[in-house]
Amino acid sequence: MPIVSMFYGIIVRMYADDHNPPHMHVEYQGAKAVYSLEGDVLSGELPRKQHRLVAAWAAIHEDELKASWEVCHAGEQPMRIDPLR
Incomplete structure (x- = not known):
């Protein structure tokens, strides 16, 4: 599965x-969760601190995540998105 x-x-x-x-x-670190592209948990669970980081990152990159999903489902590699810094 490609890393975004x-x-x-x-x-x-x-x-x-x-x-x-x-x-x-x-x-x-072995904890897994599925998130909407808006940063909401759909299933699973991460530690609270990491959940907050993912939610913040998703909010910042929501448009890029949506574009990556479209590219990915068109049969291409999903786009890489800048990390949270």
């Missing part, structure tokens, strides 16, 4: 053949 971004030990991925609604898979 990595920051502070958090890995964000998107599957090309994944189902709707648009979402991303996030992992941190």
Whole structure:
């Protein structure tokens, strides 16, 4: 599964053949969660601090995440998105 971004030990991925609604898979030290592109948890759980970081990052990059989802589902690699700094 292609990596969209990595920051502070958090890995964000998107599957090309994944189902709707648009979402991303996030992992941190074995904890896994699925987030909407707006930063809401759809399933799973991350530690609170990492959840806040992912939600903030998603808010900053929402337009890029949506574009990456479209590119990904058109059969191409999802775009890389800048990490949270």
